[in-house]
Structure formats: structure tokens, C-alpha cells
Amino acid sequence: MVFGADLYDRDAAAGVPDSAVAASLGCGVPTAVADLHPGDTVLDLGSGAGADVLISARRVAPGGRAIGLDMTVEMIDLARRNATEAGVGNVEFLQGYLEEIPLPDGSVDVVISNCVINLAADKSRVLREAARVLRAGGRFAVSDVIADSGMDEATRADMQQWTGCIAGALTRQQFQQALDDAGLVDVEITETHRVHSHAAAAIVRARKPAELEG
Ligand SMILES: C[S@@+](CC[C@H](N)C(=O)[O-])C[C@H]1O[C@@H](n2cnc3c(N)ncnc32)[C@H](O)[C@@H]1O
Secondary structure: OOOOHHHOOOOOOOOOOHHHHHOOOOOOOHHHOOOOOOOOEEEEEOOOOOHHHHHHHHHHOOOOEEEEEEOOHHHHHHHHHHHHHHOOOOEEEEEOEOOEOOOOOOOEEEEEEEOOHHHOOOHHHHHHHHHHHEEEEEEEEEEEEEEOOOOOHHHHHHHHHHOHHHHOOOEHHHHHHHHHHOOOEEEEEEEEEEEEOOEEEEEEEEEOOOOOOO
16 A cells, blocks of 8 residues: 555554544655654644544643644544544644645644645745744654656656646655755655655655754
């Protein structure tokens, strides 16, 4: 399985409604690598049915909270229903766009995302927004699709028919450059599994410099 619910193991999804996990369209499990701690505020970019938000909310309790951001009312409503069913209170779901995150500067400790950044038309803007809302020293840990370098236009068009995700993906070099340009440091891009002959799922991690480094 390259996308979706089968990527979650039983422990990771404990306490999360089956409907949230079953509706997952992710390509990894960012919460497994995000190094979440009680008290953290976590933001999930493109939260969908809310599975990663609910998993995060449990990890950051007590004292922390998890925020899901999604552009569609249907997904926000579904995620809120899933949170109610799970009995998880330290969550909030916001309707809005990754390109214009409706949160103040420096307001979150960790940004996660699961297979969404590749869908955005202006990925550099999304990464600048992620960096803006992170506090100094905050962490960025996302699952996303990265395209192999040297892909020609015909291959991109062919993949677009297979799934919109892959055709829009950045290459490893482009992702690294966009994170550098956004001011994030210590970038690590680790391929996890192939999702197509010309693309792979990857965990992308980075960090916003602490104030004294900046
Ligand atoms: C492939 S699904 C992944 C959902 C979820 N992260 C998961 O793992 O199941 C993409 C989600 O991102 C949302 N989305 C896509 N582009 C967006 C954007 N520019 N701003 C906000 N939400 C976006 C969609 O509405 C959808 O719920």
C-alpha cells in the first residue's frame, strides 16, 4: 500500500476513530517522526479527516493542542465529528489555505503535514507560511511525495492522470531549496517507499533557527 490507512500501525492510531484512519489519504505517518511532547502546539497542514491531528492531540496532552487546517468545509466537518467521536478535546479545526495560514507569527511548536504540500500550486509560499507560524526553534516534519529529478513533461503529464499528487511534486533538490529560502535549517529528506516509478514518499524534516542563531 503506498497511500492511506494501511501506513498506520495499530499503536499509532490507538483511540482514533476507524473512520478517520480509513479516510486517510496520506503517504506516511508524520506523527511518528515529529518528536511531539506534552505542551506542544501542533499544526497539521491539510488535515483532511483529522487522523494525524487526533494522534498529535494525544501525544501533546496534557497542556498541548493540535490544530488542523483544511480548505474544504466537508473535511473540517468530518474531522470535527471524528474528534467528538474520539472524545479528544484539545483540538481545533480551521478552514483556510496553506498559502495563507490563519494563525499569528511564531504561534506553533511543530508543523506536520501528510501528502498535501505537493498539491499546492505555490509550494514556496506554503513553506514560507509554515516557517512564519513556527516559533523560533520550532520543528517541521512532513510526509510528502518527491519526484525523481530529470522527469520530462510527458512523464509528468502521464502521472497527472494516475494521481494529481505526484505530478505536482517537487524534486528533493527543489524541496531543499524552498526550505532554505523559507529560512528553515537542518533539512533532512528521507525516502520511505516508492509510490510510482518516478516518485517516492519521503519524510521531510527541518527546524526554524532559535532566536540566538537567527
Ligand atoms: C491528499 S489529502 C490528505 C489529507 C490528510 N493529510 C491525510 O493524510 O489523510 C489532501 C487534503 O488537503 C486539503 N488541501 C489541499 N490543498 C490545500 C490548500 N492549498 N489549503 C488547504 N487545504 C488543502 C484537501 O482539502 C484535503 O483534505
